[in-house]
Amino acid sequence: MKLSRLLALFAAFVLLFAPELALAAADQAAAVLEGAPKPSRLDYPMIGGVSGRTVVWSAAQMHLFLAAFVLAVPLFAIATEFMSVVTGDDRYDSMAREFMKITMAAYSLTALVGGGLLLSLLVFYPHLMGYMVKVFRGQMLIYAMLFGLESITLYVYFYSWDALRRGNRKWYHMSIGLLLNTVGLTLMFIANAWVSFMMSPAGVDPTGAVTGTVWEATRNPLWNPLNLHRFLANIAYGGAIVGGYAAYMFLAEKDPEKKAHYDWMGYTSNFIAILGFIPLPFAGYWLMAEIYAYSQQMGITAMGGILAWLFIIQAVLIGTIMLAANYYLWSGLMRTDRGAEYAKYVKYIAVVVVGGFLVWLTPHTLILTANEIQNLGGTHHKILGPLGIMPAKNTAVNLMLVMTFLSFQLFYRSSRIPTVSWAKSGNMIVVALYVVGITNIVSAGIYGYITPTVYKVGASVPQVVSTLTIIIGSVLIDVFRLRGSKPEKVYWGRMTNRSQYALFVLPVAFTWLMGLMGYIRSSLRTNWHVYTIMKDNSPENYIPTLGDAGNVITAITLGFMAIMVFVFWLSRLGQTKQKGTEDAA
């Protein structure tokens, strides 16, 4: 088609639609100072006996699980691909491709559930969706366009793997991967803006009238804490799911070579999961501190009100993750002949991890009968009560993280024999770092009991920094200490089946945890669609009982795990060839 003809078509289009566009702009200008809608109970569509909230809740949570997975995996796929270029080890490249293969199977499901979520929101909460469109305007179209771009880059990245595998072409391939990750992260940040706006609205006046720009609404007080928290959580979650896949394949495979490959994949995935997990409690702490700073009422609803008990369940789930990850790492010591030398330290690490777990799940306030209160002499237990407050919990979680890192370090050391002359002295510097760092974490915890609240909260920061100093400091020292070290043979695949079940526990516990914490985050708005701006007047505008919430969260978790097992099975099916057809092919 000639250019002149194209221009003529464009002119006709403008003439045809310009009046409508102008009217739409005028409508928008008039609507600028209109407050948020105030739907009555009758404005919420009732479809049979279907609970709109449960449908939207399930679709949103399922979409988040899948989206977190398909956004995170390309992040560490490209990091693994880069490792293959740096080290020249092709195994990394193959593993990165395999990571992406699992993502491909899950991607269409993500889009499908996302479409289902949008549809259910439009059906059950039309007024809220109308208001959100008014606030975020063109950003929603940008989101849709980015989603299209994400699909294109994802497919190009995966299907061009072999075509762009060597030489300079590899860099083109990684550039496509970089673009894919940039688009993916932008998508997540935009979606985060919408949910954080619902918690801490900005760019609107107290009636909900739009007074600011889309950017002001986007950059609301909780946006960045949520961005950081979800970014780290996605990496941890993606690593855990891929680890679950590796465990599934390890158990299913009979060929020792393939078992060795999936053992290595499981180890790497677990490493990624823990890498994302270690800073996660600190990001969560920041998010909660910002929630308190934005609205004390909201903070108290979370940590001191009806939702507080869910944080005890959170502690149980995080403790499960820590125990499973550590157990897997300890099992990994049997992969090397020198591993037995380090196994003697495992019992001490176990004592700290289990002890930390018990402290973390100790509640401050107990649910007691009048008789029990009388027997106890008050509502708080004399000995265990003090363990229910934050200084004890902060100390526990920091020590658990330090010990988890130590488990990693032991395996790493078991696979290398240092050759530098100062190896023993260097080890003593690392031991001294652990001793002083741990003492500092415990001391800062005790300090929290003898100071006013503001100091107690402030002292949690040195605890975090101590944990990070131990980790970064000992990594740096070990890098120099193990320079030119003699590698010890690692027998990949020399693992028990039990260890693989521990690896499989991680995605289950992570999924449950995310479902639980997502429910808490969303429930903080109580009976508001948009906190303090737009009231939820639907028949289901109350916080459900903990039991009901737990049932829904568990059902969603089971549903998601069923989908994941299907995805794993699908990936394995793709590799299966009919007997007798290999030669013909």
Add this chain to the structure above:
Amino acid sequence: MLGNKWLVFVVALVVWVAVFYFIDKSIMEGQGLPVGADLMPV
């Protein structure tokens, strides 16, 4: 190299104590919480 490992350990302990003290003090003061005026009245 670096002499007796236990001597190194003791020196390292002292150095790490100094490092962590500096970190703690800087962080608390950075938050506007000077150490010294912090203990609760008994």
